[in-house]
Amino acid sequence: MPDQSSAAGAPKFWVVVPAAGIGTRMGADKPKQYLSLLGQTVLEHTLQRLLSLAGIEGLVVAIHPFDDLWPALPLAQDPRIESVDGGHERCDSVLNGLRQLAPRAHKLDWVLVHDAARPCVRAETIHTLCEALREHLVGGILGVPVSDTLKRLDEHYGIQATLDRRALWYAQTPQMFRYGLLRQALEEAAANKRAVTDEASALEALGYCPRMVEGSRDNIKITRPEDLALAAMILSRQQGEALQPGEENGR
Known part of the structure; x- marks a missing residue:
């Protein structure tokens, strides 16, 4: 995170984690954010990554109103985290x-919105996002270029066309925007009952042009059962990369 300690009146950084989803595509007996991943829940891994960031002013996690799993997590008692009722959709x-x-x-503060089901995000990637957007008036998101060939289909799954992927990117999180603009965009979307799939699309609907910042392909979102094994492999590899030479032998 950028060092704001020496800048009087500098924008503060806040984090919002929507975690009220029920994860129907996982086919599990609990929401995906509570599935076990290397001995902890997916949500715990995600929140610990975010809490490790220097310069975060506060973190709000949005929980389903009838969620009885969140209160049982030790992190639910962490004074750095506050919870709020989630809504019907992610944007809510x-x-x-x-x-x-x-x-x-403040309206010019920064808000980072991060998926509860992205436990593999790297601190250095978030730092890159913050540095790239430091002087931006709106904000932007992490993403990676599309590498696969993309096809457009008709209603019968027939291929109609092959799309030019050169200008196409996969959107990731965190998505980081100025507090005032992001709230305005989401308030207007709610008032107009306009569906928005992510924070960037809410800003786009008001005519703003968020910036894309290249992230990392290992910042995956757990959506299907096979993603858990992939996330476990990524986290294990990241933990291995973090070890300093000689630590393996206790030196």
């Missing part, structure tokens, strides 16, 4: 998180 949960921050957040 994010908006509830922004409203929770209203008494403290």
Whole structure:
């Protein structure tokens, strides 16, 4: 995270994590954010990554109103984390998180919105995002270029065309925007009952042009059962990379 300690009146950094989904595509007996991953829940891994960032002013996690799993997690008692009721859609949960921050957040502060099911995000990748957007008036998102050939289909799954992928990117999180603009965009989307799939699309609907910042391909989102094994492999590899030479032998 950028060092704001020497800049009087510099924008603060807040984090909102929408975690109210039920994860139907996982086919599991609990929401995907509570599935076990290397001895912890997916959500715990995600929140620990975010809490490790220097310069975070506060973190709000949006939880389903009838979630009885969150209170049982040790992190639920962490004073750095506050919870708020989630909404019917992701955008509703994010908006509830922004409203929770209203008494403290300035309109030019930064808000990082991160998926609960992205436990593999690297701190250095988030730092890159923050540095790239430091002077931006709107904000932007992490993403990676599309590498596969893309096809457009008709309603019968017939291939109609091959798309030019050179200008296409996979969107990731965190997505980082100025507090005032992001709240305005989500408030207007809610008032107009306009569906938005991510924070960037809400800003785009108001005519803004968020910036794309290249992230890392290992910042995967756990969506299907096979993604858990992949996330476990990525986390294990990242932990191995973090070891300093000689640590393996106790030196």
